[in-house]
Every structure is written in structure tokens, then in C-alpha cells.
Amino acid sequence: xxxxxxxxxxxxxxxxxxxxxxxxxxxxxxxxxxxxxxxxxxxxxxxxxxxxxxxxxxxxxxxxxxxxxxxxxxxxxxxxxxxxxxxxxxxxxxxxxxxxxxxxxxxxxxxxxxxxxxxxxxxxxxxxxxxxxxxxxxxxxxxxxxxxxxxxxxxxxxxxxxxxxxxxxxxxxxxxxxxxxxxxxxxxxxxxxxxxxxxxxxxxxxxxxxxxxxxxxxx
Amino acid sequence: xxxxxxxxxxxxxxxxxxxxxxxxxxxxxxxxxxxxxxxxxxxxxxxxxxxxxxxxxxxxxxxxxxxxxxxxxxxxxxxxxxxxxxxxxxxxxxxxxxxxxxxxxxxxxxxxxxxxxxxxxxxxxxxxxxxxxxxxxxxxxxxxxxxxxxxxxxxxxxxxxxxxxxxxxxxxxxxxxxxxxxxx
Amino acid sequence: xxxxxxxxxxxxxxxxxxxxxxxxxxxxxxxxxxxxxxxxxxxxxxxxxxxxxxxxxxxxxxxxxxxxxxxxxxxxxxxxxxxxxxxxxxxxxxxxxxxxxxxxxxxxxxxxxxxxxxxxxxxxxxxxxxxxxxxxxxxxxxxxxxxxxxxxxxxxxxxxxxxxxxxxxxxxxxxxxxxxxxxxxxxxxxxxxxxxxxxxxxxxxxxxxxx
Numbered sequence: 014x015x016x017x018x019x020x021x022x023x024x025x026x027x028x029x030x031x032x033x034x035x036x037x038x039x040x041x042x043x044x045x046x047x048x049x050x051x052x053x054x055x056x057x058x059x060x061x062x063x064x065x066x067x068x069x070x071x072x073x074x075x076x077x078x079x080x081x082x083x084x085x086x087x088x089x090x091x092x093x094x095x096x097x098x099x100x101x102x103x104x105x106x107x108x109x110x111x112x113x114x115x116x117x118x119x120x121x122x123x124x125x126x127x128x129x130x131x132x133x134x135x136x137x138x139x140x141x142x143x144x145x146x147x148x149x150x151x152x153x154x155x156x157x158x159x160x161x162x163x164x165x166x167x168x169x170x171x172x173x174x175x176x177x178x179x180x181x182x183x184x185x186x187x188x189x190x191x192x193x194x195x196x197x198x199x200x201x202x203x204x205x206x207x208x209x210x211x212x213x214x215x216x217x218x219x220x221x222x223x224x225x226x227x228x229x230x231x232x
Numbered sequence: 233x234x235x236x237x238x239x240x241x242x243x244x245x246x247x248x249x250x251x252x253x254x255x256x257x258x259x260x261x262x263x264x265x266x267x268x269x270x271x272x273x274x275x276x277x278x279x280x281x282x283x284x285x286x287x288x289x290x291x292x293x294x295x296x297x298x299x300x301x302x303x304x305x306x307x308x309x310x311x312x313x314x315x316x317x318x319x320x321x322x323x324x325x326x327x328x329x330x331x332x333x334x335x336x337x338x339x340x341x342x343x344x345x346x347x348x349x350x351x352x353x354x355x356x357x358x359x360x361x362x363x364x365x366x367x368x369x370x371x372x373x374x375x376x377x378x379x380x381x382x383x384x385x386x387x388x389x390x391x392x393x394x395x396x397x398x399x400x401x402x403x404x405x406x407x408x409x410x411x412x413x414x415x416x
Numbered sequence: 417x418x419x420x421x422x423x424x425x426x427x428x429x430x431x432x433x434x435x436x437x438x439x440x441x442x443x444x445x446x447x448x449x450x451x452x453x454x455x456x457x458x459x460x461x462x463x464x465x466x467x468x469x470x471x472x473x474x475x476x477x478x479x480x481x482x483x484x485x486x487x488x489x490x491x492x493x494x495x496x497x498x499x500x501x502x503x504x505x506x507x508x509x510x511x512x513x514x515x516x517x518x519x520x521x522x523x524x525x526x527x528x529x530x531x532x533x534x535x536x537x538x539x540x541x542x543x544x545x546x547x548x549x550x551x552x553x554x555x556x557x558x559x560x561x562x563x564x565x566x567x568x569x570x571x572x573x574x575x576x577x578x579x580x581x582x583x584x585x586x587x588x589x590x591x592x593x594x595x596x597x598x599x600x601x602x603x604x605x606x607x608x609x610x611x612x613x614x615x616x617x618x619x620x621x622x623x624x625x626x627x
Contacts, residue, residue: 094608097282125583160603277460293471361455
């Protein structure tokens, strides 16, 4: 009951946020970038444009660093790092989709996974698994498992099996949530046992909402 | 333990036998040339480093598919060339960004080329090279910078020897014109 | 572009002694070979360390195997799994994660998220704070757009927003100056600016079921 009240309050407070103005990057950066960093940032974004890489992550990284008052040299370095991740991501996606246009959303999702520390071979395997599907949820799922100290190879094996059994999109995220949730119950359970447990229930992993509700009530 | 002077075939066999560290010998052996080639193709050392690193990792992963380890060099150049073409394709055009250093003004054209400072010569040559279409640039670099025979160039590029000769000839003509225009 | 003299081409192809060229062709020969020498300078970069670091993490290439065979072998290979008991704080974090995780929109409450949107709830424990706001990629890292509330003064600040489905990075800004990651986010990513600071990461699920 308390939870229902809290949820209702949260909903009442919820306000639709204006998405970052849907304008060009340069417009959104005006007045927000330290002058010392501006030429280098412009140059990095121009390179991304020339290489057909998505620029939105670079614009976001610039806005973030500026908002945090990061010194110009580190700001530029951070944005350049973003460019390198986008390049690596583009190559991975291009190889998975030979002869086809490379979707920006795929590149952004892969770059985000690389930023989260997912090893490139793992990323490549998941992207190659279903090249035309949005890779974001599967990549986040494996990143979550790796961050929670599951063996990366075993984690991706589980996700591949889940995909083979028909789970798609956010349902793949549910697989990671289920494995982590099983582990969190304690009792000396190991990650290997958690993965085996979830594998045995595939494709019927509980939707995240159910897991979430359970966790809230149980804490 | 395989030594640094061992033939490519021997080093490849070691790597495929499980000695991954032996791949370092091949890197040391071919990295300078591959970086030079990629830099000339892409006009940007950072992009070249990315391309070569990606190529070497790819070569390692697919080393078992190298059908003739005695021709490893050609195989590595082929992978790197493909990677460079992929980078260039992403740029939409084959244009290479270069620093906008102004061309030096020359009052005396009697031995103008010789009077240029080395760094100025370098800038001029790079600019002339960057103006070539990628295929001709590649042919010129493989022939005259990497010192390959036309047979090896054919193995690297997959193009026929007469085609490669034609590309090299056209590249020379274009470069000569570009360099003469600068010093005239 | 006019063709250059065939004798020059022959000399450049190593089929003729350049010493036999007339003076004008010899000058062109020297210019082209000089250009090639300039281009042949050794690069100062090295990618050796980075390549070796990558291949040490890669599986060994196997002679005589196709990529499919390698994939099958990789799938079937027994793997070492780290056995690790969770400390209590991760349990608490997991429970907290459920409280802060983004819930699909459930009923007719306003505002109604669109098909590609979901509702994000933010909760943080900041006793004594005068203000807490959320700044992130969903608002172009702008201040003053999403304030949390602590109406009963118990130090629990909360708020919600309709956000586009997908990934968002964010941080809390406490009292207008202190940037802190959301301790209950459960997902983090290095912000890339070299100081080791981490952004919180949230994934918004679309309110409507996926096809």
C-alpha cells in the first residue's frame, strides 16, 4: 500500500521533459563550451560528420563536461575518447551488416557497451547474432552481468540461448535481471548456478516488473 | 622459444600452435611498413594507427586462414589496405584532411625543389599525394614507398598487373604535374 | 594530364638506367624518387602494445578450423566461473535498484507517456540537503529542469519524469554544487574525463509492450 502511494505520488510529480532541443549540435553547444576547448571540439565533431559517425554522443559528452566544469584539456580528451569508441563501434556494426547501411542507433549502442567495458569480442558476437535487431538491450544485459562479476563468456552464452529461444529486446534485459536476482537471494549461490537456473527456465524468465515488485516488497 | 629472426612460416606455426606471444615478432617486423602505408593512405597518423591495430588483431584472429604464410607480408598489407578503404569509404570522399599550411612562395625557380626545406617538401608531397584518387595513391605508395614488385602489389590489391602499372603511371604523371606547379 | 615520356616510366619501373635519361627527364626522375623517399620516413607511432593487449584476451587461432567450427568449440568449452559471495552492500543496492529502476507506465495517471517513452523514478537519501536535482543526457545536462522533492523533510528526495525509451546517463547535483552519482542506480559508466568519476546509467523501458 505504501508502495502504491509512493508510485502515485511519483506519477503526479512526473513531468514530460523537453528533450534536448532537436536542433543541430552546433546550436546546442553555443555558449556552453569553454572557448579554449571550442576549436578542438568543433574539429572532433567535424571528423565524426565526415566519417558518417553519429554526433549526438559527442555533443552530449561536450555538454556534460561543460556542465561539470571539466578543464578544457580533459574535456577535449573525453570527447575524443568518445569519437574513438564510435569509430570502433562503426567497424563492428559494418562487419555485422556487410553491404548495408550502418544504423546510427546500432553504432551508439555498441559504443555505449564498449564504454561500459564489454570486451570487443563479446560485443561483436552479440551484434552478429541478430544484426538487424537493435543491439542495445542485449549489450546492456551482458554489461550488467559482467559488472556483477559473472563470467563474460558464460553470460553471453546465456543471452545467445535466450535469443535462440525467442526472447528479444528488453526481454533480454530480463534475463540478466533474473540471473542477478537469483544470485542476490544468497545462500552461497554462485554465478554459475545463477546462470544455470535462468537457462533452465528459458524462455520463461519473469518480466522485470515482477522482479522489481518482488524486490521492493522484500526489502 | 622462436627468435626474432625466424622466418614468417615458422613464427606463424608457433602462433597457431598456441604461442600467442610470438605474434609480437610479426608485429615488430611489419608494423613500421603497415603504419607508413596506412598513414599515406589515410593522411592521418591517428586514423592510420587505428586501422593498423584493427588489421593486426584481425590478422591474428584469422591467422589460420592465411593460406600461404610465406607471403604473410602481402596478406597483412591486403588486410590493412581493405581497412583503409573502409575508413575512406566512411568519409564519403577520398579527401584527406591536411594542415592548411600555405604553399611557400618561391622567387627563384632554377632549383626551386632543392631550395625547399625538407618539411616544406614533405608538406607539398603529402598534399599532392592526397589529391590522387585512392586507387592511384595506393598503387604509388606500394610501388615507390613500400618498394613492392607488381606481382606482390597484385597479391595485395587483387588487381591485375597491367591495371596496377597503369595506376602507377597515372599517379606519377599527376604527382609530377602537382609538384611542378608548386615550384614553378 | 599529359602522359610522361615512356623512358621516364621505364626508369622508374627499374627497366632502364636513369643515367641514360636526358637532363629534363632526369630532373623529373629525381623529383619523383625524392618524393617517394620523403614518404618512406619511418612512422613514430607504435600500436604493438595495444594490439598485444587485445590479442591476449582473444582466443588462440586454431589451424585448420573454420570460423563456424571455432564458434562451436567456443560454445562447448567448459569455462572457469568466478565463485564470489556477495557482500551485504550489494544486496542493499539490488533492493535499492528496484526502487529506482524505471517502471513501465501502468495505468491512466497523467502524464501519459508515448509509445517510445517510459517513466523514470529517482530517489536519493540526502539528509540536510537544501536542493537536489537530476542532470543528465535527457536534458542536455542542463540545470534547473528536474528537481527532486523532500516534502516531509525526512531526507528522502524523490521525483519522476517521462523520458524517451533507451539509455540515459545522469548525476544528482546536491545544493547546486555537489555532483554525485545515484547510489541506487545499479549501473554506472566512467564519464571519460579522466578523473575516475562515474555517471549513473538508467535504461528506460517503453511504456507499451514490445512487439
